[in-house]
Amino acid sequence: MTKMIFVNLPVADVAKSTAFYEALGFEKNEKFSSPQGSGMIWSEAIHVMLLDHAFYATFTDKKIIDARTTSGVLNCLSFDSKAAVDAIHEAARGAGGSEPRAIEDQGFMYGGAFEDPDGHIWETMWMDPVAVEQGPEAFMEAAAE
Known part of the structure; x- marks a missing residue:
């Protein structure tokens, strides 16, 4: 399997952030997207996960x-x-x-x-x-x- 990096970012508005990253040339990966987050592909190895604050908080106890x-x-x-x-x-x-x-x-x-x-x-x-x-x-x- 190819080594990959997933950068997870907390965002206030998933749809707005998705549109921003699409405007930069990122491609939305529907398989890794839901109303709580969008999986965005920069390259084969680099993906950005745009996660609403509530969903992001399920991965950490730290303050966002x-x-x-x-x-x-x-x-x-x-x-x-x-x-x-x-x-x-x-x-x-x-x-x-x-x-x-x-x-x-x-x-x-x-x-x-x-x-x-x-x-x-x-x-x-x-x-x-x-x-x-x-x-x-x-x-x-x-x-x-």
């Missing part, structure tokens, strides 16, 4: 944070091009998301962050394949410039 005011996790999506980073930021803004950190071009790395309607932050990045191949020292040198 308000991601608009408290950071609990930063997720990062990688892309094959700068244009793809630009496109998802545009889609996020167009679907009602915000951009807490604008896209920056650091030469070897390009990206920023967008926020969904519930305040969950998604970092975005494209990395120069040559810099990736050269390893962490190349990143440190490029970041220092």
